Amino acid sequence: MLKLNRKIAQLKPSKSVTLMAKTKAMQQRDKSIINLTGGEPDFATPEKICEEAYLQMKSGFTHYTDGPGIPKLRQALAEKLRTENHAPYQEDQILVTPGAKYAVYLAVQAVLNPGDEAIWLAPGWVSYPSIIEASGGVPVAVHLKWEENYQITFDALEEAYSEKTRLLIINYPNNPTGKVLSPSDREAIAQFMRSHPDVLLLSDEIYEHIIYTGYEAVSMASVPDLFERTIIVNGFSKSFAMTGWRLGYLACSYEIFSVVMKLFQHTISCTSGFLQMAAVTALGCSEDTEKMRREYEKRRNLLYEGIRRLPGADMLKPEGAFYAWVKFDLGMNSEEVCNYLLEEGKIAGVPGIAYGEEEKVCVRFSYAASETELRRMLKNLEALLTKKKR
Numbered sequence: 001m002l003k004l005n006r007k008i009a010q011l012k013p014s015k016s017v018t019l020m021a022k023t024k025a026m027q028q029r030d031k032s033i034i035n036l037t038g039g040e041p042d043f044a045t046p047e048k049i050c051e052e053a054y055l056q057m058k059s060g061f062t063h064y065t066d067g068p069g070i071p072k073l074r075q076a077l078a079e080k081l082r083t084e085n086h087a088p089y090q091e092d093q094i095l096v097t098p099g100a101k102y103a104v105y106l107a108v109q110a111v112l113n114p115g116d117e118a119i120w121l122a123p124g125w126v127s128y129p130s131i132i133e134a135s136g137g138v139p140v141a142v143h144l145k146w147e148e149n150y151q152i153t154f155d156a157l158e159e160a161y162s163e164k165t166r167l168l169i170i171n172y173p174n175n176p177t178g179k180v181l182s183p184s185d186r187e188a189i190a191q192f193m194r195s196h197p198d199v200l201l202l203s204d205e206i207y208e209h210i211i212y213t214g215y216e217a218v219s220m221a222s223v224p225d226l227f228e229r230t231i232i233v234n235g236f237s238k239s240f241a242m243t244g245w246r247l248g249y250l251a252c253s254y255e256i257f258s259v260v261m262k263l264f265q266h267t268i269s270c271t272s273g274f275l276q277m278a279a280v281t282a283l284g285c286s287e288d289t290e291k292m293r294r295e296y297e298k299r300r301n302l303l304y305e306g307i308r309r310l311p312g313a314d315m316l317k318p319e320g321a322f323y324a325w326v327k328f329d330l331g332m333n334s335e336e337v338c339n340y341l342l343e344e345g346k347i348a349g350v351p352g353i354a355y356g357e358e359e360k361v362c363v364r365f366s367y368a369a370s371e372t373e374l375r376r377m378l379k380n381l382e383a384l385l386t387k388k389k390r
């Protein structure tokens, strides 16, 4: 038998990526399936961004570029982080990566030694625990609760802490719950970080521009005494409908940066120049981002009003991102609910277990889908749930 890397071989496949591919394949055979599994904007990348990439490609900007990112993009990102996020990173503290996912991977690899623990908040993005494991670390989940509105408390963080804790990973606006950091969440995190000076904070802010009326996305890097210990991860996939471009970035202290850079140089070298020039254009596309945000907000309202009145279902009101986090009271666990919805109602969602949800009763539906599809989903769901109640 082949002897392969046990750490990597033992990783579980990403449930959401697998389900997305499986549902797409099913849709080829059955066009009536409503695929709400993907975390992928259904909008086209804004025209201006595509034009810029095309022009740059035509003009020959198609060779290796400065490793950590072209100066124009790093300068623009430093300006954005300073003015929008109140996180005063210099341009040479910013690394442009092929997607935010790889930025998370680089940061976690750079920070953890074998056996070190990293705390992540569940329900949370499927890849955090696997990336921690791939880096030789031990993921420690803090299970936030539906009944407590997924509030973060100092006590819950403290309970997960041990002498081996080196990293706390947070993601707000959150995938899958749609929560943003409330002032009390921020205070709990700050208190925890102040109690443990050798713990670093990784803040994944990839949904920061998809934020609904009445809420704001505040970065923990804006807290002056936490700034040096915070690594921001962000990217272009969600805000600018650029998932396929594979462009993200991280910003961190010089000390962390020098370690991250070594791994980056030996694994990626650089990201493409014409894509980075288009990313500079993207940063100036706030009107397009706002148009998409308004559309997501309309869809959020449609689903929230539609689902909450159905028997056996309850939905958390998303404050940001584009996911409906729905709790089902059908006497089934979330995987059974997903199978039932797919087989009987042609609705495909991702079971809460994929996000480490403890209660196993929630399903995530992405509303990065057309209003027509969402209305069809509501109709099918209503028919199923009312039949079930009878």
Ligand SMILES: Cc1ncc(COP(=O)(O)O)c(C=O)c1O
Pocket: 039, 098, 099, 100, 101, 102, 125, 171, 175, 204, 206, 234, 235, 236, 237, 243, 247, 248
């Ligand atoms: C919380 C979170 N972080 C990171 C990513 C990855 O983004 P990218 O496409 O930039 O790799 C996703 C994508 O689903 C996500 O939901």
